Amino acid sequence: MLDRDGFRPNVGIILLNQRSQVFWGKRIRTHSWQFPQGGIDRGENPEQAMFRELHEEVGLMPQHVQVLARTRDWLRYEVPDRFIRRDARGHYKGQKQIWFLLQLVGHDWDLNLRATDHPEFDAWRWNDYWVPLDVVVEFKRGVYEMALTELSRFVPRVDNRFDARPDHRNRYLRGGMRQRDPGEAGSGEQSLHSTGLPGASFELPPGATFEPDPQTSLAAVSRNKNHDL
Helix, strand or coil, rough: CCCCEEEEEEEEEEEEECCCEEEEECCCCCCEECCEECCCCCCCCCCHHHHHHHHHHHHHHHHHEEEEEEECCCEEEEEHHHHHHHHCCCCCCCEEEEEEEEEEEECCCHCCCCCCCCCCCCEEEEECCCHHHHHHCCCHHHHHHHHHHHHHHHHHCCCCCCCCCCCHHHHHHHCCCCCCCCCCCCCCCCCCCHHHHCCCCCCCCCCCCCCCCCCCCCCHHHHCCCCHH
């Protein structure tokens, strides 16, 4: 379902834990990390699509979260031609997204990457709000920055570590991930320093492997369906 400009309606989800850290998922069989997102089906409104995608991608139900805010308008990004199926070129341009900010009121153990038989992620972690966008596929980075910036004023302040000033945003959005202090990792997290992503929690399907690489695997991303991009 495309609009007249070639953009598919989509939702994005920024999920917070009680420490105002965000859920960060690794796309299955790639080195790309991202927030949950998915297309709006015919007959759905954005909130209905958000709750469906929330369950399909991370296994959560409406009772596990509180909706804190959503973006006012659509945020758009274009997908480069090399990632679009040949038969869709000229029609499909990218995604237009409504982003939701959610607070987890359940527990980490309520998260389930295998809630369906077509998982989107094979690993997850909690990360500081201003995520390192160098591990997000390049054409999505602008939308991520816009969504994080617009919704930042609704993030609960749990201590002095969260700061929405522009200089702080630029430091974490455009820079690398800072090293955590010892003992800072959240409950149930593992330290996987070889990946460059400390505190990652992995759920690998049988027979799958993970090769540490700080760069996004664009070749792998390009094999995904257009509606997932």
